[in-house]
Structure formats: structure tokens, C-alpha cells
Amino acid sequence: FKVGAELVDMEMVQFHPTGMVFPSSSKGLLVTEAVRGEGGKLYNSLGERFMARYDAEKMELSTRDIVTRSIFSEIQEGRASEHGGVYLDISHLPDETIKQKLGTMLKQFLDVGIDIRRQPMEVSPTAHHFMGGIRVNEVCRSSISNLFACGEVSGGVHGANRLGGNSLAETQVFGSIAGEYAAKEARKLPYGDINYAVLDEEHDRLYRFEEGEGVLPYELKARLQTTMWQNVGIIRTEKSLKEAIAEIKEIKNEIYSIKVESGLRYNLELLAAVDLENMLLVAEIITRAALMRKESRGAHFRKDYPREDRRWLKNIILSKINDGIEIYTEAPLITKMKP
Template sequence: MNETPPTDAGTRADTVDYETVDRRVLVIGAGAAGARTAIELVERGVDPADVLVVGKRAHGDAHTTWARGGINGALGTLDPEDDWTIHAADTLTEGHSLNDPGKVETVTRRMPGILRELEDWGMEFSRTESGDIDQRYFGAQSFRRTAFAGDYTGEALLDALVDRAQALSIPYRENVFVSRILADDGRVLGAVGTDLDTGEFVVFDAEVVVLAAGGYTGLYRRHSSRDDENTADGPALAYQAGATLMDMEFVQFHPTGMVGKRYGESWDGRLVTEAVRGEGGRLYNAEGERFMERYSPDQMELDARDVVARAIAKEIADGRGTDSGGVYLDISHRGRDFIETRLPRMYERFAELGVDMAEEPVEVAPTAHYGMGGVRVDDEGETDVDGLYAIGETMAGVHGANRLGGNSLAETVAYGAVTGEAVADRLAEREVHGADELGEHAAVHLHDLADLANSDGTYDPAAVFDDLRSLLWDHTGILRDADGLENGVAGLEELRERASDLAVGDRTSASYEFALDLGFALLTADAVLRSARERTESRGAHFRTDFPDATPEWRRNVVVRSDSVGTMDLSTSPVGTPSDAVQAALDRGYELDYHQLE
């Protein structure tokens, strides 16, 4: 057990006890991206004892399990003409040409081999009659490219990765909340966390830190995550350490989240997988109209998520929604046997709630689902801070202005492999450095954490967090305008004042965790609002009613940095150019023919 030294010339001479954990590589986040990184490290010769994976929840309980629809890779099982260049072209098209083409090509090139690798590791894919990995259409893709395991693909993926990691004896530590990345002179030194079971502080001494801590859609009032997930840990931790954020204005609202009193409050916003539409589900308004004929007569329900989400929002706004503020999604025409086989978890979920999908529609409305923005990284996943990497939903660049369905899981495992390879090479080339006087770098934050616990303020952290969620939903939701964004930025100031006067329990309490989440949330919400205000056009998931069209001059990424005095500074940077092979696929203009699903 260690103690922090006095801080600030003795003005706070009390000491704080903490545990020190020394590893060459610290992976923060135990979902698919973090697990795949750790696996790659060990398979490339890094001693498992030099690696530690930490997560906020029990091992194997990560947001990955909620990704049900599928994982993309151009295997060509059913459509042999498909290949990685067409997958890349679809990704760039869906991203409205704001993606980093190099990162897109990295993911799409690697995915066929990674799907085969996952098959070798025991992932339980759904199969064709001949025993091959089955694939299906998944919103706005040109071919059947989405591999799946029923409608529980994320769960099957994480199970396979956890089994592989355990077979390699990769150490992990669960229920640890990492609240600060330690860095000095542009180089990462480690991290500080709290063991949520014991309340003990932990200081991690690490040469390399990999952030695989998820995204930021849990900051919205209606969202598809559990309430303690995707609360902006990853982007905020990186930004506080000196990294740059990018594309934060692009938040994907999945068209079909659960809505309606019959489901209960705990299910509000939970995802009804896109696979329901991929398997032929149809959308109807309260008047019984199949309304996508008005908005996308060719692709219908399988158009891009932003198109379908805005269509549903428009139907509801125009008074054609249900009493609960939703529309109906109906797949009953496909028959009971088909639904039970292809969508087993969805069928079971709704059956438990008293709804038979084989007999009646389910009620849905848009829900915040994925943040395309995140931390700006290089081709190997490294941030502006030497030794700090960010992957999975924490990173930006792959998805551009809107994410292609099935690409989120693909990104996690593809970049897990890429970053694991890069870090393994880095460790082989460098001596172990160890951070001198690590406690001094951690001291101020440790004292702040100690002061936060048991603080006797006025406001409940969970209540302030809920108000933040409402603010983002109201001011930077599906439809945005200048007045709303300005009001949102101004509203954050009042929330910051309340956040400085919190009533918090001990370090094992839910209120302590909410207070830490709130700090991340305020920072990240500011970046989202300011980036949305900066982009005076509509592109992908970012729709400005006062600037409804996309403009060529805005084919640039909005980047967010902290300036020399700690103020949030926004600028733009140009987008790269696809390779000749991918450009050729773009020029050929592949597009999904909706009739193939009828």
C-alpha cells in the first residue's frame, strides 16, 4: 500500500492510500475491442503477466453483448461477387464521405479473415444448409455481407473472445472505474481508478494504455445502452490526457428502440435489432400506412439508419404516431417458425412482455445508439499522446457521418487486432521505462477523489445526470438548429454549477460512480453541442433544420482540442482520399435492390 505525498506546497498535506499495479500494457474496457487487443498481444509473444484488462463491470458483462444484429465481412457466402472494396465503398457512402478512407480499408480488408478466425475460436455463427457462415442484408449494404448468430451476435462474439483470452491466461480485473489517464510531457504514464467493490484507490503504472471504453450515447435521455454504459468514459479520459476528439456531432439514432407503456420504463429505448428489418420487417404508422414509401421508395425499411430514423420522427411529429409516440414494426408476415429461428432473442423478449411477434407488431421509436465521433487516432490507433491508444467506439474515423449497420462489431475486432499488433511491436523495440514518482502525478486526482466521496453537497448526481440527458435530447437530438444548440451550450453552465455541489456517498456507492460519470458527461456533451453548432450543414446523422442541405465545403472533420489554458478549441481538417481500388467500387455505384427481400 502506498500514500500520496503532500500536494501544492503543503496546502493539502493529508495523504491518501492507494494500491499500485505495474503492467507494461493496461487495457481499459473488457468488451470485444479490449479483449481482442489483449489476445493479439499475447499471441504475438507478449507475456500475459505484462498485460491487464480492466472493466467497470463483471468480466464478460460488456455492452458488446447488446449488439445483436451482426458483424460485417465480405465472405461472399451467398453473393460471391462481393469483396472488401465494395464493403469499403458502402461504408464510405453510408458515412457521407467523411470517413477516414485508410481506416475504412483497414477494417474491410481484415474482416473476412477475422470472421474465419472467430469461427476457429468457436463463435457460434448461424449457418447455411451447406454449413457455411450465413450472411444477410443489413441496412444499406449492397450485398448479403452481415454474418450473425441468430439475433445475439454480440453475445456470441464476446463469449468466443473471453474463452480465447482465458485459454491464453490473460489477466483481468473487474469492477474498477478508471477516472484519469496519467500523462506527462505528451507521454502516457498510467491511470488512476477506484475498486468499486472495496472503495480502494488503484494507480496503474503502464508503458501503454489502450482505451476501449465505449462511446457516449448513454448521455441521451432515450438510448439503447444500459444506464451505466456508454457514458463517455473513453473520449473524456483521452481528452483530459491531451488527445484530440473528432466528429463528435455525429450521433446515430437507431430507428427502432422500444417505446410504449406496455413494455415498462426499464425497456424504454432498448434496441429492437435492425435484423428485424433485415429479415423483412415493415414499418407502419398509426394510420396503417407503410410510410417508408414516402421517404425511400426504393430501399424502404432498409435505407440508411439516419434516413429511417428521420422518417419515423417526421411521422410522429406530423401526428401519425401512436399514443406512446412511436410507430409499428411488423414481421408477422414471415411466420412463426422463421421468426423463432432467425430472431430468437427478440421473439423471446417480446413474448416475456406479452407480445407475440408472430401475431402482432411491436411499437418502436428512434433511440440514441452510436457515436460516430470519438478520439482522433493514427492508422494503428494511437492518439496524440505517446503510448495512449483508443479503439472501438472510443475512436473516430471509421464511420464518418453515419455508421453502416454491422460495422461496429467489425471495427472492434479489426482494430483490436491492428492495435494489438502495433503495441506488441512497440514493446519488443523499447526498454521497460517505469514512471518515476508515479504517486506525485496521481496525487491531485487522488485527493480530489477522496474529497468527492462522502461530500455533503446539495444535488444528487443521478438527478443532474438525468437533466443532462434531457438537455442533449432536446437540443442536439435528431433535428437541430442554431437556437437549440446555443440554448444547450448555455444550459450546460447551469448543470456545471450544480455538479460542483454534489451529495455523494462512499466510494462503493452508486452516487460516487454517477458523480464520476457526470464529470465525463459534461465534458463530452460540451464537445457534442459545440461541434454540432460548428457544422452549418446537414450530413448523415447530423441534421440542421436551419441548414438542411449538405455542402461540398463542409466535407471536413470537426476536431476538438484543449488549448493552452484548458479551453475547448474547435477547428476543421480535410478528409483523405480512397485507394484506386475502392474508388473504382464507388464509381461502379453498387446499391441494394430492395426487391431482393420481398
């Protein structure tokens, strides 16, 4: 993006409804949807089987998006479990069923001291997959000459939502295509010359962190993660998105006061500072795209625009222009199946 690659569908971030929240060392690890498929029940801190409020017919077997938003709403409205999630309980199932059907989950929790045959799991939605990414054509070529992209780094393959299992197929199909065409192009190219001016510029960019006043990169990273989760996560509004943009701008202004340890060997603080710069850029791109799309579609849910709008049957494209972000829309090319 920084050197000219176009991005597409960056507002489309898929969340998995159930990730571990406790212990903190396992936070975010997926709890397979098979747990609910085998009869797992969701409860809030009041002991209510709350899915009855959101989808009384399908309950825990409702669609991924509905279950995700339901859990998030319970947490946001103050009915969270002890560690900030909700309870997922399978203790009513026979031990043998759990061992045979959910053996991987049983081991995953036993490894951290939780016996899901007797105790409920604490779960919360967790970021799972980016449908957005580098915009490519049918041979995985990006808008930058000789740059090919495939897999989750590319965008546009899954539309507004991804079906489970399709990521593996995507890596095989588009990995093969990208590799084939990138190899063909590479054979035509001579070895390039090293641009020492660019190296010097990058050196200066990295070492400027040693001149900071003492703010730790981890503190700013935590602030960014908090604002993105609360304001740009599962449920979005114009107000929350604008608040996120303001906070991102503020953190950007503070990044130049970051102080890191000197030296390059095992300098985790320097790595965190460099990561933070890129995270801020991606966060702003996601937020601006989400603010522009005034509807709900797929993984993108706007509480102030809760319905799908046919006028928004189009992709949002983003590119770098000078020191800013250019953002525009483009209608998809429909060749077979009309939406």
C-alpha cells in the same frame, strides 16, 4: 482529452431506427432491421403507415437515416404510440415465418410479456454507434505519447456514417495493429514513478462531492440526457444546439452542489457523480462540433442546413486548451477514391 488527446468527428453519432421503448426495463434494446426486411410495417398512433410521407417508394425499407428521422418526426409532432414510440407490426406474417426468420426477436419480446405474432412492437430510435473518438494515425497512435486507441473509442475510421457489420472488422484489424505497436513501445519504456501529487488531486476531486448541498447526481444526469436527446439528437438546428450548450453550462454550475453518500464501497452515487462530469464534457464536445458543421452529412442532420456541402468535406478536430475547448477543421487526405 483531459490530458491532451485530440478528438475527431465527434458530431457523428449514429442512431438505430428501432429500439424498444416498452417496458422501461428494456428501453433502448435493439429491434433488428430484419423485422422490417421481412415485411414489418410502421404505424403511428393514428393508424397511418407514415413512411409513405417520407419515402413512398421504399417505405420501411428506406435507408437507416431516413427511417430514423421519419420515426423521430412522427413522435415529435404528436403522433407517438402509447409509450412514446411508434408501432412496428408483423402480425400479418405467418407464425412459422416469424419463428424461423425472427426467432431471436420473438423470444426477446416474449421474455417481457409481448407476443409479436399478435401484438405490435413499440419502437423508437436509439443511440447506436459513435463514429467520432480519439484521433489516431495509421498505427493507432494518438496525439499523446504512448497512448494507442482502437475500436469505437477511436474516431475517423467510418467517416460520417458506419456500414452495418464494420465495427466487428474494425476491432479485429485495428485491435491487432494497436496491440502490436503498443507492445513494441512498451518494451522500450522503464517502469514509471507514482506521481503522488496527481493522486492527491484526484482524491480531493472525488471527495468534494461529500460536501455538496443535496442535489442527486441522477437528477442532473436525467436533465442532461433529456436535453441531448431533444436538442442534439437525430434532428439538429442552430437554435436547438445553442439551447443545449446553455443547459450543459447550467448543469455544470450545479454539479458542485451534488451530495453523495460517504465511503467508497458500493458507492453508486459517487460513480454517478464522476460519470456525470465526463458526460457533461462529452456532451459539450458533441454539441460544439455539431454547431460548427453547417451542413448535413451522414449521421449528422441539420434541419437548417439539410444538404451536403462540398465546402464541408473536412474533419472537425477538438482538443483541450487551458480550461476550454479548441476546435478547428482539417481536410482529409484522399489517396484513392475521390468523394
